[in-house]
Amino acid sequence: MDGIGTTSVWGFSRAVDFQDLYTANGERDAKDVKLTPSTDLPPLNVLILGASDARHIIKTMARAWRYGRREIHFWVVEAEITALARCMLLLDVIFGENEAGLQDRIDTFLELYGNILLRDQTSAQITETATRYIRLITDSATPKLTPHIQLDLSLLKYRERDDLESVFQFWRNHKGKSFELDKMWDARLRRYYGVRFDAREGVIDWDWNMKLKDHAPTISSHEFLSFRLHGLSFPIRQSTPTHPNRTLATISALPDTQTGTSLPKWGYFSDIAVGPFLGFGLDAEAKKLLKTENGQRKYDARAIAEWNLGGMIQEWKNGRLSDAEGKIQELPPDSANEASNYVSTAATVHLLTVSALSKLQRRQGFFNRIYVSSTMAHRINELGELLTTESVSQENGTLIVETAKYILDLRPDQAKEYNNRVMKMATEAGLALQKAEATKGQLDHLVLTKERKVA
Numbered sequence: 001m002d003g004i005g006t007t008s009v010w011g012f013s014r015a016v017d018f019q020d021l022y023t024a025n026g027e028r029d030a031k032d033v034k035l036t037p038s039t040d041l042p043p044l045n046v047l048i049l050g051a052s053d054a055r056h057i058i059k060t061m062a063r064a065w066r067y068g069r070r071e072i073h074f075w076v077v078e079a080e081i082t083a084l085a086r087c088m089l090l091l092d093v094i095f096g097e098n099e100a101g102l103q104d105r106i107d108t109f110l111e112l113y114g115n116i117l118l119r120d121q122t123s124a125q126i127t128e129t130a131t132r133y134i135r136l137i138t139d140s141a142t143p144k145l146t147p148h149i150q151l152d153l154s155l156l157k158y159r160e161r162d163d164l165e166s167v168f169q170f171w172r173n174h175k176g177k178s179f180e181l182d183k184m185w186d187a188r189l190r191r192y193y194g195v196r197f198d199a200r201e202g203v204i205d206w207d208w209n210m211k212l213k214d215h216a217p218t219i220s221s222h223e224f225l226s227f228r229l230h231g232l233s234f235p236i237r238q239s240t241p242t243h244p245n246r247t248l249a250t251i252s253a254l255p256d257t258q259t260g261t262s263l264p265k266w267g268y269f270s271d272i273a274v275g276p277f278l279g280f281g282l283d284a285e286a287k288k289l290l291k292t293e294n295g296q297r298k299y300d301a302r303a304i305a306e307w308n309l310g311g312m313i314q315e316w317k318n319g320r321l322s323d324a325e326g327k328i329q330e331l332p333p334d335s336a337n338e339a340s341n342y343v344s345t346a347a348t349v350h351l352l353t354v355s356a357l358s359k360l361q362r363r364q365g366f367f368n369r370i371y372v373s374s375t376m377a378h379r380i381n382e383l384g385e386l387l388t389t390e391s392v393s394q395e396n397g398t399l400i401v402e403t404a405k406y407i408l409d410l411r412p413d414q415a416k417e418y419n420n421r422v423m424k425m426a427t428e429a430g431l432a433l434q435k436a437e438a439t440k441g442q443l444d445h446l447v448l449t450k451e452r453k454v455a
Contacts, residue, residue: 002192003273003409007080007250008052008375010113010276013402013444014283015055018046018369019067023059024400024445030285030321037319039068046369047075047360047386050376052083053113054090055279057349061095061149062312064345065319072347075367077354079375081160082250084351085167088133088145089126089247091349094313095146106309107236110302114276116181116231116248116268117241126247130172134165145349152350160353170266171246181244184268185231192272204228207273211408215442218290219277220300227275234276234302273408278444280305285321357382365389374402377422384429389450397450399431405442415442422446 017023048056057074064072078084093109100108111122118126136143141154153161173179193200208224227233232241252269253262281301284290289299289307299307314320352360357379364385372380380401387397401422404415423433423446431448 002188003271004407005188005268005270005272006252007082007269008050008373009083009086009248009250009270010053011051011055011279011402012271012274012374012404012406013278015059015279016371016400016445017063018044018056018060018371019064021398021400021447024447025443027283027285029287033066033285033321035066036068037065041068041070043071043073044369045073045075045367046371047077047367047383048371049077049379050079050373051076051371052078052373052375053279054087056371057087057091057347058094058312061345061347062316065315070345072345073350074347075350075352075360077352077357077360077376079354080250081163081353082167084353085133085164085171086247087349087351088151089129091149092129092145094309095149095316097147102310102313105313106306109309110234110305111236111241112245112247113279114227114233115235115241116185116245118243118245119236119239119241120243122241123243127172130168133168137161137164137168148346150346150348152348155350155352155356155359157355160355170249173246179244179246179249179266181246181248181268182231185272188268188272189228200229201225207408212274212406215405216278216282216301218282218297218299218301218304219275220297223277223301224275227277228272231272234305274406277301277305278406280308284308285311361386369398369400371400372402374404374407374418377401377418377425380422380425381429384426384431384450387431387450399426399448401426401446401448403443403446405444419446 014023014025020028022028046056046060057076060072060074064070076084076087078087089112090109093105093112108122108125111118112126136145137151137153142150142152144150153164156164189200190197193203196203204225205221208219208221212219212224223233226235235241248268248270249266250269251264251266254265254267255262281304284304284307286307289304291298311321361382365388367386368388370383370387372383380399383399387399389397403422404410404418407415410418426432426446426448430450432450434447434449
């Protein structure tokens, strides 16, 4: 599928809070959120295969105060080293301790997450951050990324750690080599549309109306057009970006016309069809953001993503919910939380490549949650024994599988066949769809467990 590309730099489903699996397919209304922040909970071990970004970790950590104090371990497995590097960066932007204000963090995150061009200050920040990361990963196998996030690189091979350093060297562009990402984007568009290239705006409008609008109504036609045509999903107001977003680059083997062999080269080999709106721009706890007026949406995906990210950052810092205007709310009177008792959740993020999966397979019954992206779904058969079966509660033994709902290049029958294959593999691994999920229509994720059977 030319539109999706050969690698992923963002996911194709909404962010999941691994302590509230309802968010796998939608958000609760804020008034329905149950808070138990004074509770002490056992450690949570989450295996994340091929998510392509840090959206699930961000959401889970930001909301962790709602459920109680606990130690969380995220085991992040990616096929590409570049995805691990980007995961570090996105976590740092949201949770890092620096002088950036709330709006600056939101803008920087969205810019890095979904724009192929960056502002001057963001490009300079990447150069500085990459230099810090090089020092960080060479000094220790378990460095602290932020005061509350510790990395674990011990399961990376020495060559892979060297590759991670090479990614950061490329980001900071210390040799001053040009990287014309906008031209690469245009080349991908020409290949994707072919003879329809001159009529691409009409094709984009058709795709939005016929393929995307019903599944993701918060994504406006203007946003979708800006992404498809220019690679600018979240333009920053009153700015003119000119620097290539090197964090979106990946490596692929390309044929060399002079030697007749294939050589690894940096380029943009990722999504030009769907966009980065799905992770944070589909839904919100403040249902006011989802209302329509005169048949039109009042808030688009960017506005919803801004509210979601702003709310998460404030929750992380203050242990408080945000209202529809992004203001901090007072806690309900029945909540046992007190500001003096609030402590930000600490987490360890273990970075791995698929080559380390064989080592994880020795940890039978170890993981409370396993998340599998659509690109890693073929590995479901290997995962059943890794889920813990200590309890029949939702706390244990849950597999979340990303569906192909938003892959626009797939026909409906192909997306349905994908879901059928996932279910077949899950059944063979001793898993069953949760009863609450079995009655719904097409979903972002299939949520399965070893204990609960469909009635």
